[in-house]
Amino acid sequence: MRIQTDFLVVGSGIAGLSYAIKVAEFGKVLIVSKSVLDETATGYAQGGIAAVMYTPDSYEKHIADTMKAGSFLNDEEIVRLTITESTERVKELIDWGTQFDMEGSGRYALAREGGHSEFRVLHHQDKTGAEIQRALTEKIKEHPNITILENHFTVDIITQHHLGQIVRRSRNDITCYGAYVLDPTTGIVHTVLAKTTMIATGGAGNVYQTTTNPVIATGDGIAMVYRAKGVVDNMEFVQFHPTSLYNPHEKPSFLITEAMRGSGAVLKNFNGKEFMHRYDARGSLAPRDIVARAIDNEMKLSGSDHVYLDARHLKEKEILEHFPAIHAKCLSLGIDIRKEMIPVVPAAHYICGGVRTDQYARTSITNLYASGEVSSTGLHGANRLASNSLLEALVFSHRASIDASGKIDSLELCEGIPDWNAEGTVLNEEMVLITQSRKELQAIMSSYVGIVRSNLRLKRALDRLEILFKETEDLYDKSVLTVEICELRNMINVAYLITKFASQRRESIGLHYTIDYPPTTEINQKS
Numbered sequence: 001m002r003i004q005t006d007f008l009v010v011g012s013g014i015a016g017l018s019y020a021i022k023v024a025e026f027g028k029v030l031i032v033s034k035s036v037l038d039e040t041a042t043g044y045a046q047g048g049i050a051a052v053m054y055t056p057d058s059y060e061k062h063i064a065d066t067m068k069a070g071s072f073l074n075d076e077e078i079v080r081l082t083i084t085e086s087t088e089r090v091k092e093l094i095d096w097g098t099q100f101d102m103e104g105s106g107r108y109a110l111a112r113e114g115g116h117s118e119f120r121v122l123h124h125q126d127k128t129g130a131e132i133q134r135a136l137t138e139k140i141k142e143h144p145n146i147t148i149l150e151n152h153f154t155v156d157i158i159t160q161h162h163l164g165q166i167v168r169r170s171r172n173d174i175t176c177y178g179a180y181v182l183d184p185t186t187g188i189v190h191t192v193l194a195k196t197t198m199i200a201t202g203g204a205g206n207v208y209q210t211t212t213n214p215v216i217a218t219g220d221g222i223a224m225v226y227r228a229k230g231v232v233d234n235m236e237f238v239q240f241h242p243t244s245l246y247n248p249h250e251k252p253s254f255l256i257t258e259a260m261r262g263s264g265a266v267l268k269n270f271n272g273k274e275f276m277h278r279y280d281a282r283g284s285l286a287p288r289d290i291v292a293r294a295i296d297n298e299m300k301l302s303g304s305d306h307v308y309l310d311a312r313h314l315k316e317k318e319i320l321e322h323f324p325a326i327h328a329k330c331l332s333l334g335i336d337i338r339k340e341m342i343p344v345v346p347a348a349h350y351i352c353g354g355v356r357t358d359q360y361a362r363t364s365i366t367n368l369y370a371s372g373e374v375s376s377t378g379l380h381g382a383n384r385l386a387s388n389s390l391l392e393a394l395v396f397s398h399r400a401s402i403d404a405s406g407k408i409d410s411l412e413l414c415e416g417i418p419d420w421n422a423e424g425t426v427l428n429e430e431m432v433l434i435t436q437s438r439k440e441l442q443a444i445m446s447s448y449v450g451i452v453r454s455n456l457r458l459k460r461a462l463d464r465l466e467i468l469f470k471e472t473e474d475l476y477d478k479s480v481l482t483v484e485i486c487e488l489r490n491m492i493n494v495a496y497l498i499t500k501f502a503s504q505r506r507e508s509i510g511l512h513y514t515i516d517y518p519p520t521t522e523i524n525q526k527s
């Protein structure tokens with residue numbers, strides 16, 4: 001089927017939906033989501049959204065914290081514009097119906113997380129993302145200009161390549177005309193022609209064995225844009241959240257929000273002893289890269305599979321009011337967090353890099369925007385400050401909406417695009433070829449391209465990824481399209497980019513830590 005729209009939006013998290021709400025005032029919008037609308041990383045967010053709301057906080061303080069967390073590899077201009085627009089964007093989210101927790105005084109209750117010098121994180125208990133997703137979904141569903149295609153998988157964006165032209169990365173007039181979208185229930189690939197396309201496909205945590213990310217996070221958007229010869233950046237910086245609940249077979253790993261450490265919970269090693277002060281003066285509230293590495297080191301020293309987060313000294317009222325979901329989850333596993341320590345382990349959580357964008361979320365491909373976790377705006381540098389990603393998505397989706405709506409009337413659909421050609425492909429009867437490769441990929445990335453890296457580990461990863469790449473491309477060329485083969489292909493692509501970028505960075509900085517180039521200020525690794 002051929003579908004025509006003004007604005008194509010791939011992704012239904014905070015980036016996709018907040019953009020769609022705005023551009024819907026200017027034309028027809030089609031939102032494509034590979035799962036149900038609210039199965040997004042956005043819906044899983046716990047801690048909250050960072051914004052400057054009241055004194056003594058200030059834009060300058062939030063900017064300084066963001067730059068420091070990012071080891072000053074951030075783009076300062078982008079940091080400044082994101083933070084100075086934070087208050088306005090969050091107020092808009094509130095106007096759209098999002099409810100954040102209040103204090104008795106009528107002000108918003110603000111939490112503090114690692115790396116923040118002030119209390120500035122708006123939250124809804126420990127279910128902030130679910131509340132944001134609820135409000136946005138309700139708003140979207142009432143708009144007559146918006147059509148939603150749930151459970152549809154975007155395979156590739158359409159460019160001049162599909163008109164039979166040779167498209168090289170050096171070409172500076174690559175243009176996006178829409179995307180090919182697979183309906184997995186019928187196997188039909190729709191040709192969606194769009195005047196502008198927004199890629200808001202979220203992260204890629206599933207390239208690792210242990211991740212807090214939902215199953216949808218397979219890096220599809222990054223891979224699609226890279227295949228279309230768009231510019232991708234900053235890929236070596238993968239954030240591992242220090243505290244996911246240790247429960248080996250659960251996917252995704254359940255997050256224990258950093259806000260719990262902000263409220264006073266403390267990390268302890270396998271022997272029940274505090275250790276973070278040996279690594280950083282900020283203790284358990286140091287930035288994530290430092291805490292994750294410290295935990296990794298403590299686990300290696302003791303040979304244990306996890307460490308503990310101790311919240312036993314927090315007031316019962318605080319636990320029940322602020323962390324009801326964590327309390328209930330742990331209780332369901334037989335852990336009463338009021339009386340017992342929580343076993344925790346780091347898990348892949350957030351990819352700082354992605355599709356490179358400018359101040360208006362424009363990618364290097366004309367009429368293609370990217371916002372949210374899929375993008376690399378320059379905000380995060382070498383490490384993302386906690387709770388800055390929901391904010392980033394809001395700011396850049398807003399900016400993209402200004403640019404896209406401003407030019408929509410001057411754009412035409414490209415009619416000459418051929419439909420998807422499935423000639424010569426057959427149904428792959430052996431799912432094991434895909435599932436086994438996926439497991440291998442995750443094992444390679446977790447063993448060689450995780451929290452601590454080395455030249456040798458990265459080289460091993462690249463060699464093995466090359467084999468997986470060849471086998472999978474071969475299978476892809478012969479197979480009828482399925483979500484599983486497309487995701488595997490995208491994950492291999494993203495894993496390759498993470499590893500390649502990591503190999504090229506010959507220093508330890510932020511989230512990229514390699515034993516071959518130790519940092520100038522070495523952490524104390526002795527117990």
Ligand code: FAD
Nearest residue numbers: 011012013015034041042047048154202372373387389390
């Ligand atoms: P998502 O919300 O992940 O949405 C991606 C969308 O793209 C989905 O609808 C998906 O179906 C769709 N999609 C993907 N690929 C395709 C495809 N091929 N075809 C069609 N559709 C596709 N950040 C904070 O700032 N504060 C927090 O407190 C916080 N807590 C977090 C807790 C957890 C457990 C996790 C996992 C993340 C957390 N983060 C937090 C990070 C933050 O939630 C995400 O970075 C952010 O929600 C990403 O939003 P997004 O709109 O870019 O992507």
Ligand code: SIN
Nearest residue numbers: 046047257258386387
């Ligand atoms: C958390 O609640 O700890 C996650 C916050 C984030 O990822 O920004």
